[in-house]
Amino acid sequence: MSWLHNSKVQFKIYKGPAAGWGALLSVTHAWLTSEQPIKNIRALLRTNQQGGFDCPGCAWGDSPESGTVKFCENGAKAVNWEATSRKVDAAFFARHSVAQLREQSDYWLEYQGRLTEPMRYDAETDRYVPIDWDAAFALIAGHLQHLESPDQAEFYTSGRASNEAAFLYQLFVRAYGTNNFPDCSNMCHEASGAALNASLGTGKGTVTLEDFQHADAIFVLGQNPGTNHPRMLEPLRDAVQRGAEVVCFNPLKERGLERFQHPQKMSEMLTNRSKPMHTEFFRPALGGDMAVLRGMAKHLLAWERDAQRRGIAGGMDNEFINTQTDGLIAYLAVLDATPWTHIVEQSGLTYAQIEQAARLYSGASNVIFCWAMGITQHHHGVATIQEIVNLQLLGGNVGRLGAGLCPVRGHSNVQGDRTMGINERPTQQFLDRLAETFAFEPPRDSGHNTVEAIGAMLTGSARVFVALGGNFAQATPDSKVTHQALSSCDLTVQISTKLNRSHLMVGKEALILPCLGRTDIDLQATGAQCVTVEDSFSMVHASFGQLEPSSDQMRSEPWIIAGIAEATLGKKPVDWHAMRDDYRLIREAISQTLPGFESFEQRLADRGGFHLPNSASERNWQTSTGKAQFSANVLPVSLIHEKVLASGRVHDLVVQSLRSHDQYNTTIYSLNDRYRGVSGQREVLFVNQKDIDRLGFEAGQKVDLVSLWDDGVDRRVKRFTLLPYDIPQGQAAAYYPEINPLVPLDSYGVGSFTPVSKFIPIRLERSTNEQRPQWVFS
Numbered sequence: 082m083s084w085l086h087n088s089k090v091q092f093k094i095y096k097g098p099a100a101g102w103g104a105l106l107s108v109t110h111a112w113l114t115s116e117q118p119i120k121n122i123r124a125l126l127r128t129n130q131q132g133g134f135d136c137p138g139c140a141w142g143d144s145p146e147s148g149t150v151k152f153c154e155n156g157a158k159a160v161n162w163e164a165t166s167r168k169v170d171a172a173f174f175a176r177h178s179v180a181q182l183r184e185q186s187d188y189w190l191e192y193q194g195r196l197t198e199p200m201r202y203d204a205e206t207d208r209y210v211p212i213d214w215d216a217a218f219a220l221i222a223g224h225l226q227h228l229e230s231p232d233q234a235e236f237y238t239s240g241r242a243s244n245e246a247a248f249l250y251q252l253f254v255r256a257y258g259t260n261n262f263p264d265c266s267n268m269c270h271e272a273s274g275a276a277l278n279a280s281l282g283t284g285k286g287t288v289t290l291e292d293f294q295h296a297d298a299i300f301v302l303g304q305n306p307g308t309n310h311p312r313m314l315e316p317l318r319d320a321v322q323r324g325a326e327v328v329c330f331n332p333l334k335e336r337g338l339e340r341f342q343h344p345q346k347m348s349e350m351l352t353n354r355s356k357p358m359h360t361e362f363f364r365p366a367l368g369g370d371m372a373v374l375r376g377m378a379k380h381l382l383a384w385e386r387d388a389q390r391r392g393i394a395g396g397m398d399n400e401f402i403n404t405q406t407d408g409l410i411a412y413l414a415v416l417d418a419t420p421w422t423h424i425v426e427q428s429g430l431t432y433a434q435i436e437q438a439a440r441l442y443s444g445a446s447n448v449i450f451c452w453a454m455g456i457t458q459h460h461h462g463v464a465t466i467q468e469i470v471n472l473q474l475l476g477g478n479v480g481r482l483g484a485g486l487c488p489v490r491g492h493s494n495v496q497g498d499r500t501m502g503i504n505e506r507p508t509q510q511f512l513d514r515l516a517e518t519f520a521f522e523p524p525r526d527s528g529h530n531t532v533e534a535i536g537a538m539l540t541g542s543a544r545v546f547v548a549l550g551g552n553f554a555q556a557t558p559d560s561k562v563t564h565q566a567l568s569s570c571d572l573t574v575q576i577s578t579k580l581n582r583s584h585l586m587v588g589k590e591a592l593i594l595p596c597l598g599r600t601d602i603d604l605q606a607t608g609a610q611c612v613t614v615e616d617s618f619s620m621v622h623a624s625f626g627q628l629e630p631s632s633d634q635m636r637s638e639p640w641i642i643a644g645i646a647e648a649t650l651g652k653k654p655v656d657w658h659a660m661r662d663d664y665r666l667i668r669e670a671i672s673q674t675l676p677g678f679e680s681f682e683q684r685l686a687d688r689g690g691f692h693l694p695n696s697a698s699e700r701n702w703q704t705s706t707g708k709a710q711f712s713a714n715v716l717p718v719s720l721i722h723e724k725v726l727a728s729g730r731v732h733d734l735v736v737q738s739l740r741s742h743d744q745y746n747t748t749i750y751s752l753n754d755r756y757r758g759v760s761g762q763r764e765v766l767f768v769n770q771k772d773i774d775r776l777g778f779e780a781g782q783k784v785d786l787v788s789l790w791d792d793g794v795d796r797r798v799k800r801f802t803l804l805p806y807d808i809p810q811g812q813a814a815a816y817y818p819e820i821n822p823l824v825p826l827d828s829y830g831v832g833s834f835t836p837v838s839k840f841i842p843i844r845l846e847r848s849t850n851e852q853r854p855q856w857v858f859s
Contacts (some may be wrong), residue, residue, distance in 0.1 A: 094758045131688055135614045135624035137163055137241055137599040138745055140490040141312045141687065142290045142618040153311035158750045162579075163598040164190035164628055167194025167231060169580050174200060174209040183585045183620065187555060187818065188749040188763075190580045197597070197632035209584075209593060210583040214636070214644060217592050224545050224590075224649035231258030231524070235534040235543050238503045239550030240265045240492025241599070243612035243624070243722050245667045246638035247494070247501035249660060250549055252670075255502075255512075256521055256654050261543070262505045265551055265746075266495050269454050269559075272462035272833040273488035274499070276434050278712045279463075280470040281661045282703025283696050287485035287508040288449055289618045295483030298326040298445035301359075301479070302370055302453020302469070303839075307337010307756060308742045310453075310489055317358055324748075327359045331455065332367055332737075332809050336756040363438060364373045366429025366839045367735050367812050368720040370456055371465040373435055375716055376424040378472050379416050380439035396443035398477025399672035400575075405700060406474050408711035415713045423716060429809065447483030453491070455737070458839040460722060463832040467712035474709055480700035482670030490617045490744060492807030493599075500675065500693070505530050511675075518674045519654040531557060535826060538566035546588065547574040547645075549638060550596075554583040554746040558824035559796070576641055581747070597637045601626040605640070606662035608624065613668070613685065614640075615693065623680075624692025639664060722828065725842045727791035732842035733776055734768065736786065738817035738824075747818055754816075758802070766845075767806035767814040776845055780805045783848040786815070788823035796823050800848045813843070 123310040138159040173193065182190065190193060193811045199217050200209035212220075225234060236254045238247060239835040254262065266274070274284030281506055282286070293299065293316040302643055306313040321327050329338045338358050365373050381396055388395030403411055404552075450469050454461060464750070470479075470486065478484035490496050505528035512523045529537055535557060537543035546553075546567060558561045563586075566830060567573055570588035575585065578598045584591070597603055603610040603626050611623040633820050636644075643661035650657075660666045665682055672681040684691040704710055725732065740752035741763065757767070766786065773780055780803055798820055808814060817838060828837045 115611055125471035129658050132625060134599050134626055135493060136160070136620065137493055139310045139312070140240075140493050140496060140617045141310045142616040142620055143622075146294055153744075155308065155311055155745055159320055159745055159748075160600060162191070162744060162748065163195075163602045164748060166631070167192075168197045168631055169193050169195065170197045170632070171211045172199070174677065178207040179209070179585050179587060180207055182580075183582075187582055187747065188752060190582065191748060193580055195579060195631045195635075196577055196593060197595055197596075198634040199595065200593040204585045204589070209591075212592070214409055217380065217594060218644045219575055220590065220649035221547070221572070221645050225649050228544060232258060232261060232528070233543050233549065234545040235261045235263055235529060235538065236532075237534070237546065237551060237553050238262065238264045238496055238498055238549040239350075240490075240495025240547070241551075242498055242549050242638055243494060243614060244497045244501050244621070244671065245612050245664050246549065246642060247498040247503050248671050248674075249639050249642045249646075249667055251502035252515070252519065252655070253650070253657075254453055256517065256519070256646070257524040258524055260505055260507060260524050260526065261534065262503050262528055263531040263534035263553075264498065264503050264505070265492060265556060266499060266503075267505075268556060268836055269491055269529075269836060270457055270488050270495070271648055271835045272457040272459075272830050273466055275450075275833045276466035276470065276712075277486065277488070277697075278465045279706075280467055280712055281479070281486075281697040284499070285619055286487045286617060287479055287698040288487045288696055289620075289692065292449060292483050292485055293320065296320060296325055296445075296449045298328060298441055298448045300328045300330070300442070300448065300450045301338065302330045302450065302452040303339060304451060304453035304489060305333075305335040305455075305739070306489070307335055308740055308744075309491065311337065313451075313489065314358065321357055321360060321435055326361065326445060328361045328363070328374065328438060328441050329359045330363050330365055330370060332364050332812055333739075333814065334362065334364070334807060335642075338362065342730065345368050359439060359587075361437070363430055363434055366427065366720075366809065368459050368461070369428040369430070371461060371468050371714075372424045372716060373430055373438065374432075374468040374472055375416070375419055375420070375441060375464070375677055376432075376435035377430060377439040377626075378475060379419065379421075379424070380673045381443060381472075381475055382413065382416055382437055382444065397475050401477030402474065405477075405480075405709055406711060407706045407708045407844050411713040412471060412711035415715060418718050427716065427720065442472065442476065447481065448473065448478045449483070449485055449487055451487040453489045455839055457488075457830070457833070458837060460720075460739075460828070460830055460837050460840065461714075461717050461837050462830040462835055464712070464714035464717075467714060470709075474711060479709065480698055485698065487617070493616075494614040496617060496619070497613070499623070501671070505533075518670065521654045530834045532826060532829055533558075533838070535563050535566045538569055541569065543760070544571040545574075546570045546572070547576075548583060549576050549642070552581040552583050554586045555581065555747045555818040555821065558828070558838065559826040560818065560822040561636070561796075562826050567587050576638060580839075581798065594641055595632070595635045596641055597626065597630055597635055599624060599626065600628050601630045601635070602628060603637045605637070605664075610637070611685075612664065612665045613690075619693040619695055620690050621685075621693060639667065686774070719774060719838060721842060724791040724825075724828070725789045728789045729791075730844060732789055732811055733844045734772060734811060734813040734842045736766070736813040736815055736820065736823070736843050738820050738841075739814050739838040744816070757806070762802065763816045763819055764798070764801045765804050765815065766801045766805050767808055769808050769810045769812070770805040771810055772813070773803055778845065779849075784818065785846045785848050786823060787844045787846055789844065790824070790825045790828065792825065794825070796825065797846075798822055829838055
């Protein structure tokens with residue numbers, strides 16, 4: 082079957098390569114629909130350029146070499162989506178009540194344009210009405226000052242906030258008296274930070290872009306770079322061309338991991354040629370990556386022991402292990418104790434496939450491991466990442482050129498925000514530096530992460546919610562519960578560029594504060610300002626907005642934070658307005674507080690920015706023993722959570738959440754997904770045809786998805802269309818945030834609190850009033 086459709090949904094298998102003509106046509110459409118194409122083409126040519134602005138999309142690093150075009154398809158969409166001439170102003174809110182807006186789709190809400198003036202929710206009319214900035218700040222300060230404890234307020238941060246905004250935000254919140262920093266990283270790479278910190282003493286990746294040029298093998302796990310990090314496709318393709326192994330593990334054969342046509346290579350475009358993106362592709366079971374890695378390590382150990390018996394060199398780096406690591410004996414005991422039957426069954430791969438993967442690893446001198454949320458958003462996500470580290474330690478593949486660990490971050494500055502102190506569990510060293518620099522005693526107790534913040538709002542122990550960007554209502558798990566939590570607050574504050582569902586989950590009082598985006602010129606009292614960001618490779622560089630703001634009522638994030646802080650705290654512990662007027666003062670404060678930022682302002686002049694030191698890349702292990710740590714985690718007995726088993730119901734499928742190709746995080750650019758061949762709808766379930774037959778349904782039929790959990794709550798999403806897809810049996814996939822309601826709030830990773838969005842056991846139920854699907858097959 083190659084094609085089917087009904088009156089709403091079209092599904093046609095996409096046979097083209099990643100990028101190429103499809104990307105150019107998609108970018109052209111996004112450019113034209115921004116309604117200011119001439120301005121935006123100039124802006125696009127300044128994306129990721131020296132003196133231009135940093136792409137508001139992903140955190141993949143930029144090559145310092147010059148070039149006319151330094152953005153990808155989805156980066157271009159992000160720029161055009163932000164830099165639109167459409168406006169959401171007082172007249173718009175006068176036409177639409179909050180109740181009416183709740184009936185609209187997420188796509189429709191953001192498509193309306195940029196927020197242009199501060200608004201206050203009026204409960205009597207169920208509408209947002211204008212409010213001036215001073216009154217808005219006074220309203221926030223009044224609520225914060227009358228709380229019984231600062232811990233009754235939650236301060237959320239999106240990963241698109243700049244370093245300057247994030248540092249100012251955490252300084253204000255800690256001076257106010259709490260470490261409640263629920264953050265977007267809690268929901269994506271928190272497991273990476275937890276695992277890497279415990280194993281290596283740093284929560285960041287250990288590689289740079291240069292390392293990709295020297296790697297003999299690159300392993301890509303649980304990641305779809307073609308949609309989520311398209312600029313990663315070029316170094317992967319280059320690696321294949323120069324003879325390196327690119328080994329992919331993903332249940333879905335994502336187009337961006339198969340073939341790539343470079344939009345800037347005219348010979349490829351004119352001849353319609355493309356290049357392979359991998360040398361091997363394995364399709365493990367959902368959640369089975371740890372078992373695969375355990376099997377690979379078990380093979381390495383067996384080969385090493387055989388080599389020692391024969392008196393020859395094996396594949397393990399024994400000098401590195403003996404001088405740089407601890408915990409090997411306990412880890413080897415776990416390897417020996419894990420039976421092959423358990424590994425093969427849980428991995429979803431055969432013994433021979435795992436052996437082949439191990440040979441690819443052992444045959445390479447320098448190995449990089451990359452991963453994203455297909456690894457982190459599991460109950461055992463931390464343990465899986467530590468198993469990646471274990472494998473790299475066995476080969477000595479940390480702390481040398483062409484080798485290391487690469488958690489591929491999503492948001493453009495999510496790593497920088499954490500560096501700046503957006504962390505509900507800050508280190509005591511960071512708090513000591515903060516106290517020394519600003520002469521106040523910051524709170525020392527741990528604050529709330531995202532899951533804990535939702536729970537606190539539900540119970541009433543948190544009463545004020547402030548969001549620095551993002552779309553908290555849709556990015557979080559257990560959507561109905563999260564929406565109820567937000568609505569339970571006394572005050573909700575959203576600092577945003579565009580309208581989204583979080584603005585409609587209002588507390589008793591609510592504010593929308595319109596902020597500048599990355600593309601906007603930021604003019605303050607001392608002149609035009611730049612901000613800085615940190616990419617996945619710990620490179621820090623400047624970003625200068627290029628477009629005139631849509632309204633003179635829009636303000637920068639630092640300006641808004643300074644206004645809230647001044648209204649709440651006065652001029653303590655700093656002169657907030659002075660920092661608002663000149664971001665160089667913020668960067669000077671950062672340089673005094675954070676190691677690695679010395680001479681911050683001067684180093685920004687370097688082409689491409691400057692690199693923050695990474696202790697693990699220098700084999701300086703900031704762990705309790707001063708060495709890298711092997712982790713002796715037991716392979717899970719079962720991937721099915723005990724609360725699913727306790728529900729007494731047997732699951733039909735295990736579903737993972739994913740993004741469509743026309744989507745970035747919760748921002749949806751269209752209802753299409755080119756690479757998966759879907760257009761016109763997002764409520765679809767990708768499932769193997771044999772599973773559709775096994776469960777007694779038909780392709781194109783509408784079903785309800787019901788998640789299983791032992792708490793008596795009916796979690797379901799309705800009327801999803803069954804789409805037959807090349808996916809392993811027993812597995813399924815669907816878009817988020819549409820399936821976020823299926824993820825229970827207390828279904829999260831051990832040691833990370835990361836929601837388990839990539840492994841949701843479900844049952845399928847026939848949708849009510851469902852008629853036989855009228856599909857055309859060809």
